[in-house]
Amino acid sequence: MTRSAATRLYRLILSLYPTAFRRQFGAEMMQTFNDHRDDIEANGGRTDAKFWLATVADEGANIVRQHGAALAERARLPRPTFAGIAVAALLFPPLFVALLAAGMSLAIAVPHPPMAGVAVLVGMGALVAVPALLAALVSYLLGSALVANLARRRRNRA
Amino acid sequence: MTDLTDAIPLTPAVFHILLALAKREQHGYEIMKEVRRDSGDRIRMGNGTLYGSIKRMLADGLIEDAGERPEGGDERRKYYRITSRGQAALTTEIRRYVATVEAIRNRDLMPSASTPAGAWA
Numbered sequence: 001m002t003r004s005a006a007t008r009l010y011r012l013i014l015s016l017y018p019t020a021f022r023r024q025f026g027a028e029m030m031q032t033f034n035d036h037r038d039d040i041e042a043n044g045g046r047t048d049a050k051f052w053l054a055t056v057a058d059e060g061a062n063i064v065r066q067h068g069a070a071l072a073e074r075a076r077l078p079r080p081t082f083a084g085i086a087v088a089a090l091l092f093p094p095l096f097v098a099l100l101a102a103g104m105s106l107a108i109a110v111p112h113p114p115m116a117g118v119a120v121l122v123g124m125g126a127l128v129a130v131p132a133l134l135a136a137l138v139s140y141l142l143g144s145a146l147v148a149n150l151a152r153r154r155r156n157r158a
Numbered sequence: 159m160t161d162l163t164d165a166i167p168l169t170p171a172v173f174h175i176l177l178a179l180a181k182r183e184q185h186g187y188e189i190m191k192e193v194r195r196d197s198g199d200r201i202r203m204g205n206g207t208l209y210g211s212i213k214r215m216l217a218d219g220l221i222e223d224a225g226e227r228p229e230g231g232d233e234r235r236k237y238y239r240i241t242s243r244g245q246a247a248l249t250t251e252i253r254r255y256v257a258t259v260e261a262i263r264n265r266d267l268m269p270s271a272s273t274p275a276g277a278w279a
Contacts, residue, residue, distance in 0.1 A: 025212070025213065028186055028236055031234065031235060032186040035187035039187075055204060057204075058204025058205065058207055059204065059206040061207075062207060062210040066210065
């Protein structure tokens with residue numbers, strides 16, 4: 001494999017990393033890869049199939065790990081506080097009613113086959129449960145963000 | 159930042175990176191080569207393992223970006239150095255190794271250079 005082809009292939013591997021990881025380490029990793037390849041070639045070796053298998057296995061495992069870490073980071077909910085939950089409890093009822101109304105309107109407006117028996121129960125359950133879950137999540141996130149923002153402003157003023 | 163006791167025992171990769179940085183600042187490829195030398199060519203750390211470990215160690219405060227290049231260092235590269243927290247983790251881990259070696263010696267299990275693998279001393 002030519003040097004430019006090896007560089008292109010490694011760049012392609014790097015592109016599979018999450019953006020934040022690539023921004024932080026991408027250039028360094030490219031440099032380290034080039035150093036390693038130069039060293040192998042200087043010692044009379046070649047970047048053969050064995051080299052690429054080891055590279056792909058090692059990078060593959062780390063790519064999966066870094067995507068997992070990025071997902072966990074994104075999914076992290078704010079720590080619950082008394083004030084945050086109190087604000088969320090105030091926000092929940094109007095949000096729930098609004099989402100329920102939107103869901104009901106959608107269910108009436110969208111044509112669907114006639115339902116009977118268990119299907120009606122499941123449909124009604126989903127019509128209530130989905131807006132309830134959504135309203136709980138959104139009011140919790142909004143409540144926590146509002147309280148955190150107020151606390152930050154108070155700290156800055158003090 | 160996690161509690162230092164949570165980091166012990168260190169993974170082989172983290173231990174060898176700290177060992178490589180114990181005496182001087184180094185860039186990625188130097189660390190990779192030093193790990194290979196220190197382990198008698200048994201640990202061949204790939205780029206993914208190296209930078210995955212570096213990311214975690216930076217977050218845990220075990221190492222930091224050295225900022226300035228050491229004398230004679232390559233301007234294009236980023237150098238890393240061990241922090242006091244990293245030194246403490248390395249010392250704790252080395253003590254653990256020494257205690258393990260002591261226990262092996264006390265049980266008279268220390269292999270000699272001629273002992274084949276899998277045989278008792």
